[in-house]
Amino acid sequence: MALRRRRENILVGVLAVLATLGGGHAILDFLSSGGPPPVDQTPVVVGHAQLAGSFAEQYLLTYLGATSGQQERIAEFVSTPQMSLPATAKQVADPIVVHLARTYTAGNLEIWTVTVSVRTGKSATQPADTRQYYRVSVSLTEGRLRALALPALVTAPTKGPDLSLHYPTTCAPESPLGQVATGFLSAFLTGTGDVARYTTVDSGMTAMKPAPFSSVDTVTIAAEDSGCGLNGTAEHLMATINPKSDSGPAPTLSYPLTLVRADGRWQVRSIDSLPALPNPLTLGTDQDSRSGPTSSSMPPTSVRIPAPTQN
Known part of the structure; x- marks a missing residue:
C-alpha cells in the first residue's frame, strides 16, 4: 500500500510540473507518448566500430605475417577456398585504423568497411620503411566477428582541400x-x-x-x-x-x-577547439588560403561551400 501511494505521489508531482511548464498540452503529450524517449544508440555504434576496427587490425597483421602452409591461421578470420601465401612473411607493424564506416545493417547483422594502415619493413624493392593501406570488410553479429573476404591493398587517402580561416587582420x-x-x-x-x-x-x-x-x-x-x-x-x-x-x-x-x-x-x-571559420565556409584552392591574413591586392582563389542543411 505504501509503495502504491508513493507511486501515486510521484505521478502527481510529475503532472504538476508539466502543468506549470506547458499546461494541458504538456500533460496530454506525456500521457499519449506511449513510453520513454528512444534510447541513444551512439554508445552502441561506437562500441561496434571499435570491435570491427580491432578485428581488422588483428586480421591484417595475421594475414600479412603468415607464410605458406599457415592457411589455418587465416581461417580464424575468414573462410576462403583459394589462398596463396609467400614463403617469407612480410614485416609489418604499427597498425592504424584510418577509415571505418558501417555500410550495411539488417537486424542484428552489421557490415563494416575498415581501412587499416600498416608500417612495412625494408626489402629489396622497398629500401625504406613506408606505410601501406588495406581495406577489409567485417561482419558483426551479436558480438561475433568475421571477415567477408581477403584484404585489398588500396591507395593512401588523398590530400584534402584547405579551408580558409577567418583571421583577416x-x-x-x-x-x-x-x-x-x-x-x-x-x-x-x-x-x-x-x-x-x-x-x-x-x-x-x-x-x-x-x-x-x-x-x-x-x-x-x-x-x-x-x-x-x-x-x-x-x-x-x-x-x-x-x-x-x-x-x-x-x-x-x-x-x-x-x-x-x-x-x-x-x-x-x-x-578554442577549432579555429575561427568564415560563414559560409570558404574552400581555398591555393597554399596561401590556410594562413589566415591575406593581402587585399591578391585575394585567394576560393570556392564557397553552401551552408549545412538538415535532412
Missing part, C-alpha cells in the same frame, strides 16, 4: 590583443608569470605542469577585428608561437583563442 605583439595572448601563452607553457592574470575567472585554465618549454617567441597574432583590441568586447584570434625548451627550439605551435573585455581589460576565456 594581423596584429602587432604590442597591440592590446597581442600583449594578452603573448603573456597568457608564456605563462601557460613556461610557468613564468601568473595565468590567472590573463584569463577570466570561469576559464578554469592553469599553467601546464611540468612546464614543457622554457621560453616562447610570438610569431604572429591574427584576429577577426581590424582594431586588434582597440574596440569591441569579444574577439577570436590565432596566436602562432615558436617555443623553446632546455634542449633547443621546438616546432611552431598555433593557438586559437577567445578573448573577452570587461572593465576595459582583455582576458583569455578559452583555448
Whole structure:
C-alpha cells in the first residue's frame, strides 16, 4: 500500500510540473507518448566500430605475417577456398585504423568497411620503411566477428582541400590583443608569470605542469577585428608561437583563442577547439588560403561551400 501511494505521489508531482511548464498540452503529450524517449544508440555504434576496427587490425597483421602452409591461421578470420601465401612473411607493424564506416545493417547483422594502415619493413624493392593501406570488410553479429573476404591493398587517402580561416587582420605583439595572448601563452607553457592574470575567472585554465618549454617567441597574432583590441568586447584570434625548451627550439605551435573585455581589460576565456571559420565556409584552392591574413591586392582563389542543411 505504501509503495502504491508513493507511486501515486510521484505521478502527481510529475503532472504538476508539466502543468506549470506547458499546461494541458504538456500533460496530454506525456500521457499519449506511449513510453520513454528512444534510447541513444551512439554508445552502441561506437562500441561496434571499435570491435570491427580491432578485428581488422588483428586480421591484417595475421594475414600479412603468415607464410605458406599457415592457411589455418587465416581461417580464424575468414573462410576462403583459394589462398596463396609467400614463403617469407612480410614485416609489418604499427597498425592504424584510418577509415571505418558501417555500410550495411539488417537486424542484428552489421557490415563494416575498415581501412587499416600498416608500417612495412625494408626489402629489396622497398629500401625504406613506408606505410601501406588495406581495406577489409567485417561482419558483426551479436558480438561475433568475421571477415567477408581477403584484404585489398588500396591507395593512401588523398590530400584534402584547405579551408580558409577567418583571421583577416594581423596584429602587432604590442597591440592590446597581442600583449594578452603573448603573456597568457608564456605563462601557460613556461610557468613564468601568473595565468590567472590573463584569463577570466570561469576559464578554469592553469599553467601546464611540468612546464614543457622554457621560453616562447610570438610569431604572429591574427584576429577577426581590424582594431586588434582597440574596440569591441569579444574577439577570436590565432596566436602562432615558436617555443623553446632546455634542449633547443621546438616546432611552431598555433593557438586559437577567445578573448573577452570587461572593465576595459582583455582576458583569455578559452583555448578554442577549432579555429575561427568564415560563414559560409570558404574552400581555398591555393597554399596561401590556410594562413589566415591575406593581402587585399591578391585575394585567394576560393570556392564557397553552401551552408549545412538538415535532412
